[in-house]
Amino acid sequence: MTFLNKSRFHHPQLAPNALGLTRRDYEGAISTLCAGCGHDSISAAIIQACFELDLPPHRIAKLSGIGCSSKTPTYFLGAAHGFNSVHGRMPSVLTGANLANRDLVYLGVSGDGDSASIGLGQFAHSIRRGVNMTYIVENNGVYGLTKGQFSATSDKGSKAKKGTINTDEPIDMVAMALQLGATFVGRSFSGDKAQLVPLIKAALRHPGAAFIDCISPCVAFNNHEGSTKSFDFVRAHNEAVNRLDVILGRDHIEAEYEPGTAIEVTQHDGTVLRLRKLAEEHDPTDRVSAMNHLQERKAAGEIVTGLIFVDPEPEELHDHLGTIAGPLNALGDADLCPGAAALEKVNAALR
Amino acid sequence: MKVTQAKSPEHFHKVVDCQYACPAHTPVPEYIRLIAAGRYTDAYMVNWWSNVFPGILGRTCDRPCEPACRRGRVEEEPVAICRLKRVAADNKDDVTGRMPRPAAQPNGKRIACIGAGPASLTVARDLAPLGYEVTVFDGDSKAGGFIRTQIPRFRLPEEVIDEEVGYVLNLGVRARLGERVDSLKAVLADGYDAVFVGTGAPRGRDLDIPGRKEAAQSIHIGIDWLNSVSFGHIKSVGRRVVVLGGGNTAMDCCRSARRLGGQDVTVVVRSGFEEMKASPWEKEDAMHEGIPILNYLVPKEFTHANGRLTGVLFEKVAAQRDADGRRQLLPTGEPDLHIPCDDVLVAIGQENAFPWIERDIGLEFDRWGLPKLDPKTHQSTIPNVFFGGDAAFGPKNIIWAVAHGHEAAVSIDLFCRGEDIANRPPPETSLTSQKMGIHEWSYDNDVSIDLRFKVPMREAEIALKDIRTEVELGFSRELAFKEAERCLNCDVQTVFSPKLCIECDACMDICPTDCISFVDDGEESELRTRLRAPANNASQDLYVGLGLKTGRAMVKDEDVCLHCGLCAERCPTGAWDMQKFLLETAKPKAQSCGRAAAPRMPAPVAAPER
Numbered sequence: 001m002t003f004l005n006k007s008r009f010h011h012p013q014l015a016p017n018a019l020g021l022t023r024r025d026y027e028g029a030i031s032t033l034c035a036g037c038g039h040d041s042i043s044a045a046i047i048q049a050c051f052e053l054d055l056p057p058h059r060i061a062k063l064s065g066i067g068c069s070s071k072t073p074t075y076f077l078g079a080a081h082g083f084n085s086v087h088g089r090m091p092s093v094l095t096g097a098n099l100a101n102r103d104l105v106y107l108g109v110s111g112d113g114d115s116a117s118i119g120l121g122q123f124a125h126s127i128r129r130g131v132n133m134t135y136i137v138e139n140n141g142v143y144g145l146t147k148g149q150f151s152a153t154s155d156k157g158s159k160a161k162k163g164t165i166n167t168d169e170p171i172d173m174v175a176m177a178l179q180l181g182a183t184f185v186g187r188s189f190s191g192d193k194a195q196l197v198p199l200i201k202a203a204l205r206h207p208g209a210a211f212i213d214c215i216s217p218c219v220a221f222n223n224h225e226g227s228t229k230s231f232d233f234v235r236a237h238n239e240a241v242n243r244l245d246v247i248l249g250r251d252h253i254e255a256e257y258e259p260g261t262a263i264e265v266t267q268h269d270g271t272v273l274r275l276r277k278l279a280e281e282h283d284p285t286d287r288v289s290a291m292n293h294l295q296e297r298k299a300a301g302e303i304v305t306g307l308i309f310v311d312p313e314p315e316e317l318h319d320h321l322g323t324i325a326g327p328l329n330a331l332g333d334a335d336l337c338p339g340a341a342a343l344e345k346v347n348a349a350l351r
Numbered sequence: 352m353k354v355t356q357a358k359s360p361e362h363f364h365k366v367v368d369c370q371y372a373c374p375a376h377t378p379v380p381e382y383i384r385l386i387a388a389g390r391y392t393d394a395y396m397v398n399w400w401s402n403v404f405p406g407i408l409g410r411t412c413d414r415p416c417e418p419a420c421r422r423g424r425v426e427e428e429p430v431a432i433c434r435l436k437r438v439a440a441d442n443k444d445d446v447t448g449r450m451p452r453p454a455a456q457p458n459g460k461r462i463a464c465i466g467a468g469p470a471s472l473t474v475a476r477d478l479a480p481l482g483y484e485v486t487v488f489d490g491d492s493k494a495g496g497f498i499r500t501q502i503p504r505f506r507l508p509e510e511v512i513d514e515e516v517g518y519v520l521n522l523g524v525r526a527r528l529g530e531r532v533d534s535l536k537a538v539l540a541d542g543y544d545a546v547f548v549g550t551g552a553p554r555g556r557d558l559d560i561p562g563r564k565e566a567a568q569s570i571h572i573g574i575d576w577l578n579s580v581s582f583g584h585i586k587s588v589g590r591r592v593v594v595l596g597g598g599n600t601a602m603d604c605c606r607s608a609r610r611l612g613g614q615d616v617t618v619v620v621r622s623g624f625e626e627m628k629a630s631p632w633e634k635e636d637a638m639h640e641g642i643p644i645l646n647y648l649v650p651k652e653f654t655h656a657n658g659r660l661t662g663v664l665f666e667k668v669a670a671q672r673d674a675d676g677r678r679q680l681l682p683t684g685e686p687d688l689h690i691p692c693d694d695v696l697v698a699i700g701q702e703n704a705f706p707w708i709e710r711d712i713g714l715e716f717d718r719w720g721l722p723k724l725d726p727k728t729h730q731s732t733i734p735n736v737f738f739g740g741d742a743a744f745g746p747k748n749i750i751w752a753v754a755h756g757h758e759a760a761v762s763i764d765l766f767c768r769g770e771d772i773a774n775r776p777p778p779e780t781s782l783t784s785q786k787m788g789i790h791e792w793s794y795d796n797d798v799s800i801d802l803r804f805k806v807p808m809r810e811a812e813i814a815l816k817d818i819r820t821e822v823e824l825g826f827s828r829e830l831a832f833k834e835a836e837r838c839l840n841c842d843v844q845t846v847f848s849p850k851l852c853i854e855c856d857a858c859m860d861i862c863p864t865d866c867i868s869f870v871d872d873g874e875e876s877e878l879r880t881r882l883r884a885p886a887n888n889a890s891q892d893l894y895v896g897l898g899l900k901t902g903r904a905m906v907k908d909e910d911v912c913l914h915c916g917l918c919a920e921r922c923p924t925g926a927w928d929m930q931k932f933l934l935e936t937a938k939p940k941a942q943s944c945g946r947a948a949a950p951r952m953p954a955p956v957a958a959p960e961r
Binding site (some may be wrong): 004037 | 364388424425426790796797798853854855856857860861863865866885887913915921922923924
């Protein structure tokens with residue numbers, strides 16, 4: 001951790017975005033995590049993504065649970081709304097907030113302990129319900145705050161810093177998210193911002209439940225030989241299925257690709273996700289194909305990364321519930337007290 | 352790109368912009384830290400070893416360091432380096448005990464220094480303690496040269512000159528003052544082992560336009576006039592004064608005139624205000640004293656009546672580019688401007704003059720009347736005659752004279768020992784980690800965001816009454832601390848070890864000024880375009896580390912690095928370290944008399960308590 005604050009001085013040519021904000025305006029307080037923590041890299045990627053998307057920071061809600069990962073929302077988007085919830089309870093708090101005010105951009109940040117152990121049920125149900133959010137799990141395979149015990153996502157056979165071998169099967173949160181009906185599923189690596197930043201941008205633009213599993217080496221307790229979540233191991237076994245370009249509606253599409261080498265997915269808001277294929281047999285718009293590919297490569301000992309699945313026509317919780325289009329805090333007296341005639345209508349429907 | 356080698360001092364020397372820009376390569380950040388720590392005497396001595404005249408330069412230096420200062424690229428203004436130097440001089444304790452002692456025994460070599468200005472005195476300072484018998488000649492009755500005769504007292508009190516010139520003369524230097532040398536041949540015939548010529552550029556340029564002769568009584572050459580003012584020969588000037596010229600001498604002339612009775616003083620320059628040679632702060636100081644600066648006016652005639660000057664007639668011009676793109680001053684056709692005045696001071700430049708050097712003794716001059724010299728060794732075509740200061744390459748300033756003096760002293764020392772003077776000794780350098788603990792460094796790495804502090808000035812009313820009243824009061828200790836804290840400590844270098852790097856991106860993410868990138872290697876010009884922030888300042892080097900596991904290159908643009916050390920604090924493996932780079936230019940070393948050189952650099956500075 002650092003005692004100094006990052007200086008307010010910045011590069012004289014630091015570019016502003018469409019809102020006139022610089023990347024520095026999307027930062028938060030200085031991180032108190034260990035030096036070199038993968039989570040800090042993910043925070044930097046979130047800052048970069050929000051800056052590039054011209055998101056007004058005060059229209060974002062960042063929610064988290066407990067753990068190293070869940071501390072990170074303090075370290076980015078200082079001007080956003082934040083909620084640091086109970087351990088593993090971020091998804092339900094996020095769901096409630098989303099129902100009350102659907103106009104904000106929801107960013108849930110969690111870890112492998114927070115989401116794969118104590119919060120596994122919450123994770124599952126928020127995905128299953130299709131809450132419109134970006135759910136990032138900063139996955140380091142250990143409990144860093146309590147000195148490096150294996151977590152539920154730690155691979156079987158992986159070695160702890162002191163030499164213990166993990167004997168339990170890991171939970172693959174990407175496989176679960178696919179099975180639970182997430183409409184956007186990706187995996188990335190904190191050490192590869194070229195892949196991570198577009199993935200976060202696409203997820204923030206996705207109008208449904210978007211899940212990103214981000215492998216994030218714990219430099220203090222899980223970055224040694226024998227670990228399957230170390231910088232070296234992930235770099236050696238990383239098998240990206242595609243490279244993603246997020247093309248905003250305002251941008252001009254220039255590059256042309258050979259037919260079959262890239263597919264484009266246009267989202268509701270006009271954002272185009274262009275996926276340059278790296279794995280031949282993988283179709284990112286086909287859930288079954290994605291699940292098969294994931295299992296095959298996993299059996300071959302590879303870590304599949306990239307945008308694994310995206311549904312171009314997603315549905316979300318508000319669609320299912322038929323809720324009112326605006327946020328509840330914008331409802332006026334007339335909406336809240338529709339009068340005797342409306343009551344009569346309701347009563348009549350129940351007879 | 353080529354890997355930056357930590358072993359070669361050139362890269363790190365360039366990073367310390369101020370020190371690199373200083374002709375004498377004064378270790379600026381080192382003494383600024385000492386000032387912040389309240390160690391004024393140590394700060395003074397760091398200066399003294401490098402530039403010999405800290406108190407004088409702290410008031411008068413042309414400060415090439417300040418335009419170079421990295422702070423000026425990060426925020427609006429550079430650190431007030433020059434005036435901090437004065438703080439060290441103002442607040443030091445008695446330093447006589449820390450000065451080198453005169454040599455216990457002579458080494459048998461005799462050196463003559465002609466002219467007692469900064470260049471000669473530097474040669475004397477460097478050589479006398481080693482046992483050389485140095486004799487300094489000057490036509491004036493006191494040593495100091497232009498420092499004493501040209502710089503008005505309201506900028507530089509006489510005590511400061513006496514003190515610092517005294518430190519040099521007390522090293523066992525023989526001063527033969529009031530003895531103008533009028534023959535180099537005669538000096539050489541005296542059998543000196545080497546002769547150093549530091550006679551400056553003593554001739555002020557005249558302006559030969561109609562009326563010059565007729566009104567001669569009221570038309571004065573600037574540097575001669577300043578000299579007479581300095582020695583008290585001139586005590587007053589007319590009520591209305593026109594100063595011709597836009598250099599620092601013109602600024603000294605107009606401000607002196609203002610104090611000698613000139614109420615209506617005007618500076619007139621041929622070219623534009625921006626093109627004036629005077630330092631911006633000197634122009635500012637003159638205007639602050641109510642002196643207007645008129646530009647684009649070319650003097651045409653001195654008007655006179657009954658043998659008395661009545662004014663100066665000027666032609667109005669404008670700057671235009673001719674077909675070849677050269678800038679020319681062309682008349683605008685507007686009516687001429689007549690400025691009535693009682694006195695004119697002509698400060699349009701100065702020239703070298705060597706009437707005392709015989710042309711048949713083998714000393715060759717170039718077509719501009721300057722001696723033919725080796726630019727590095729300062730050796731003339733007579734092997735044992737060396738030149739320095741304004742006498743060498745034309746008019747410059749004090750700090751250049753000092754730098755020349757050091758180089759000439761090295762040459763003279765090598766020459767007298769029979770060694771090859773082209774074989775220059777390298778500077779002494781060191782690179783030392785500043786790490787004290789996990790988040791502790793032996794320098795204050797918390798970057799101050801204060802803007803530049805102004806030096807307190809005496810009220811104009813009081814300052815203008817007496818030419819001996821110093822205008823600037825100097826920084827108080829409190830202000831000096833705050834100003835010193837603005838220094839970015841550029842000498843504390845970011846040193847990178849690729850072998851230790853795990854490419855976690857922590858340094859890149861934390862850097863406040865986006866200096867650090869991990870990218871595919873490439874050619875420099877192309878590499879500069881795809882860094883995290885564009886590296887457009889080509890005068891600032893890239894620091895490159897290769898051999899990373901992914902095959903990428905670590906590229907750091909040195910341009911706007913704050914030297915805050917956050918990269919090193921966030922590095923989990925110690926691949927980044929903050930290391931202090933100290934460079935001291937080579938000086939003649941005590942070899943012949945067998946005495947070890949005194950340790951020059953003081954003990955490390957601890958970060959001040961906040």
